[in-house]
Amino acid sequence: MRSLDDLSWRVIGEESWDGPTNMALDEIAAETAAGGGPATARIYRWQPSTLSLGYNQDPETIDWEYCEREGITVTRRPTGGGAIYHDSVGDISYSIVVPADAVPGDLMDCYELLCRPILDALEGMGVEADFAEESQPAVYQPACYLRKLHPAHDVVAPDGRKISGNAQYRQRDAVVQHGSLTFSTTPDRHCACFTGDPDPSAFADRVGGIDEDADCTRTDAVETLRTTLAGWVGSENRVADEGWTDDELSRARERTNEKFGADAWTREGTGPS
Numbered sequence: 001m002r003s004l005d006d007l008s009w010r011v012i013g014e015e016s017w018d019g020p021t022n023m024a025l026d027e028i029a030a031e032t033a034a035g036g037g038p039a040t041a042r043i044y045r046w047q048p049s050t051l052s053l054g055y056n057q058d059p060e061t062i063d064w065e066y067c068e069r070e071g072i073t074v075t076r077r078p079t080g081g082g083a084i085y086h087d088s089v090g091d092i093s094y095s096i097v098v099p100a101d102a103v104p105g106d107l108m109d110c111y112e113l114l115c116r117p118i119l120d121a122l123e124g125m126g127v128e129a130d131f132a133e134e135s136q137p138a139v140y141q142p143a144c145y146l147r148k149l150h151p152a153h154d155v156v157a158p159d160g161r162k163i164s165g166n167a168q169y170r171q172r173d174a175v176v177q178h179g180s181l182t183f184s185t186t187p188d189r190h191c192a193c194f195t196g197d198p199d200p201s202a203f204a205d206r207v208g209g210i211d212e213d214a215d216c217t218r219t220d221a222v223e224t225l226r227t228t229l230a231g232w233v234g235s236e237n238r239v240a241d242e243g244w245t246d247d248e249l250s251r252a253r254e255r256t257n258e259k260f261g262a263d264a265w266t267r268e269g270t271g272p273s
Contacts (some may be wrong), residue, residue, distance in 0.1 A: 002102040004039075004113075009233040010242040012042035014222050019050030019075035019086070020260035022093070024252040025244070027078070029097040030174035032248060038239050040097040041117075041229040043222060046086040048073055051193045054081040054144060059267050061142035063195050072193065076266050077178075079167035082144035084180060085190040090209065092222055094118070094229070095178040103175055107168065111153045114177045115166055119155065121228035122163070122181070125221050126214035129163055132156045136206075140198040143190070145207050161208035181225070183218050184209040 017025065022044055029040040046052075050073040053062065057076065062083065067074050072085070086093060096114050104110045115131075122129040136149035145162055155164035166179035185207055187200035210221055230238070244252075258272055265271040 008038045008239050009237050010038045011230045013226050014043040016045040016047035019073040020256045023260045024255035026095050026176050028248050028252045030171040033099050034173040043094050047088050049088045050086045052077045053083045078169045082142050084144045087186050090184040092181045097176050100173050117228050117232040121225040124224045128158050129155050139202050157208045182209045184211045
């Protein structure tokens with residue numbers, strides 16, 4: 001098995017894309033990594049704000065009229081779990097995409113490896129975060145951040161509230177880990193995306209923001225995450241051109257139109273594999 005040190009990497013600083021394009025770019029990055037191209041560590045913003053559904057999300061749990069009225073894009077992730085509201089300001093998202101033979105086959109070991117730079121970045125921001133030490137019961141199952149707190153991949157702040165969620169999937173001999181770091185919470189807006197009327201106060205009790213634990217701006221937090229990912233990758237392993245190729249962007253646009261931006265995928269989870 002190769003190791004991460006054997007790979008060529010690109011680190012892509014924060015870019016703003018709509019929800020379907022963000023999911024398409026993850027898939028394209030997986031194809032690149034599996035095909036012998038560079039592994040990718042990237043930071044991204046959801047513009048406009050987006051509700052990403054879990055792969056098996058029941059569409060009846062979503063208040064589609066509210067999302068349309070508020071200008072919230074809806075897409076579906078290839079990863080499981082519940083839906084997440086990604087505020088264009090309050091959310092900082094990342095993806096790490098690597099060939100499958102460069103990471104452990106055991107899911108928990110793989111999480112521990114790929115979450116290391118996320119924990120280090122939070123520490124660099126001034127947040128002493130760590131994996132949840134114990135499970136907590138679900139508050140509202142359709143919402144990812146109100147599901148059962150899982151020690152394997154849920155990261156909590158010192159007060160025990162969730163500050164980062166992470167998920168993985170395997171795609172074409174590559175592993176994609178993507179996740180969100182909550183910079184600032186929006187409990188009312190987050191909960192309003194669901195038909196079951198989850199309690200915003202319960203959300204505030206379960207989820208915290210970086211801005212509550214650290215004296216830094218969002219710009220500072222993004223830059224800390226970028227430099228931490230770059231240091232984790234190592235300068236000797238980084239490729240000179242760290243952006244997307246024209247071909248990748250073209251294929252991402254096609255994938256967005258054919259899959260991640262299509263109603264068949266978003267509403268029902270059907271469409272091209």
